[in-house]
Amino acid sequence: MRSYLEFEKPVADLEGQIQELRALVDKGEAVDVKDEIEKLEAKAGQALTDLYLKLTAWQKTQVARHPDRPHFVDYVEALIDxxxxxxxxxxxxxxxxxxxGFGRFRGQPVAVIGHEKGADTASRLTHNFGMARPEGYRKAVRLMQTAERFGLPVITLVDTAGAYPGIGAEERGxxxxxxxxxxxxxxxGxxxxxxxxxxxxSGGAIAIAATNRVLMLEHAIYSVISPExxxxxxxxxxxxAQDAATGMKITAQDLLKFKVIxxxxxxxxxxxxxxxxxxIAATGAALDKALGDLAGLGPDELRRVRWDKFLAIGRSL
Incomplete structure (x- = not known):
């Protein structure tokens, strides 16, 4: 069953009506409702399009947090052999x-690292809702260093509310x-x-996102702290939080304008x-292009380009 966000209620109502009509058809309790279903589907589709053309920063935050968004494991399963x-x-x-870990992206050996939030209660607890402890970041460092040793590009997929703030995590650095x-x-290199x-x-994201290219899904968010x-x-x-989200400029559209992504x-x-x-297919295409653009650069040039990119953020001529 589809999960709807609060601002999607108009769409939820229309799609609910469609489901009710289809249920009646399946039971043989309704006839000649095909035209009505098609009209409702068109109306629901237009309502959804209108909503997503003018999402606020807070609404994008809700979309970015939707539990049914594809997770790290979904991208790996589809894109990494x-x-x-x-x-x-x-x-x-x-x-x-x-x-x-390591695998092949479109035939090319790569290292892949990312946050995994989990898809149900058990897996969310196992993955701590994607909020990493120090050992998670130390594992990431180990994998990145191994990738560099063997000359493998590194792909990172970011999806976390932030690093875990527990006492044990702080005690371990x-x-x-x-x-x-x-x-x-x-x-x-x-x-x-x-x-x-x-x-x-926050730092939970930038720890694996200080990269040559930073891509961002259209309705994702990227910020130094949560709106709350x-x-x-x-x-x-x-x-x-809604006021904070608006003022913080956390959407992909704002961050592209500021050259953060x-x-x-x-x-x-x-x-x-x-x-x-x-x-996931669109993400694969974007990754392929980004890696292709970087393929001809040597270690020193990759470092210089990366440093220049981050040092330029926030500067104006």
Whole structure:
């Protein structure tokens, strides 16, 4: 059963009517309703299109957090052949919030690292809702360094509300682990490309997104803090998250304008959760282009281009 967001209620009502009519047809309790169903489908499709043409920043936040959006494991299954997952940070333990390993992307050997939120209650608990602990970022560093050793490009898929803020994580050096992962991204001598596929929250995101190219799905968000967290700090009222989201400029469209990201990957009407295969295919095409653009650059040039990109953010002539 499809899950609707609050602002999608007009569409939910229309699609509910369509389902009711189809149920009557299946039971043989209705005849000659084909035209009515087609009219309702057209009306629902137009309503959905109109809604998604003018989404606010807060509505995009809700879409980015939709539980049915494709997750890291879905992208890997569709885009990466012969994927072999690697576990552990060789220091403390395994962190399932960040999943990583090696495989082939369109025939090319690559390293793939990303946040996994989980798709149901059990898997969400297993993956800690995509909120990584220090060992997750240390595992990411280990995989990136291995990729560099063998000359493999690195693909990262970002989808996290932020790094896990628990006491144990802080005791084990959360800030240091994030900083070292960010530093590793910036210093790699191989091409790296990140895609913000849902939420890109704070240091938990940038730790694996300080890359040569940063791509972002059309209705994803990318921010230094969650809208709720910003509202709590600015106004001591998390209920003002909608105001914070608007002011923070967290949408792909705003961030492309500010050159924080390099390209937007289009989503189907209604968001990635309505047509996962379509958005995964579009992401694959965007990754292929980004890696192709970087293919001819040597290690020193890759580092220079990456550093220049991040140093230029926020500067004006």
């Amino acid at each position: 012969d994927f072999t997952e690697m576990a552990g940070d060789r220091s403390f333990g395994e962190d399932a919030a960040i999943v990583g 959360q800030a240091e682990a994030i900083a070292r992962s960010t530093d590793c991204c910036l210093g790699l 191989v091409p790296n490309v990140a895609v913000i596929i849902g939420e890109g929250g 967290g910003a509202a709590s700090i600015l106004w001591r009222d998390s209920a003002r 390099d390209a937007i990957v289009p989503e189907p009407v209604g968001g990635a959760h309505r047509a996962p295969a379509q958005v």
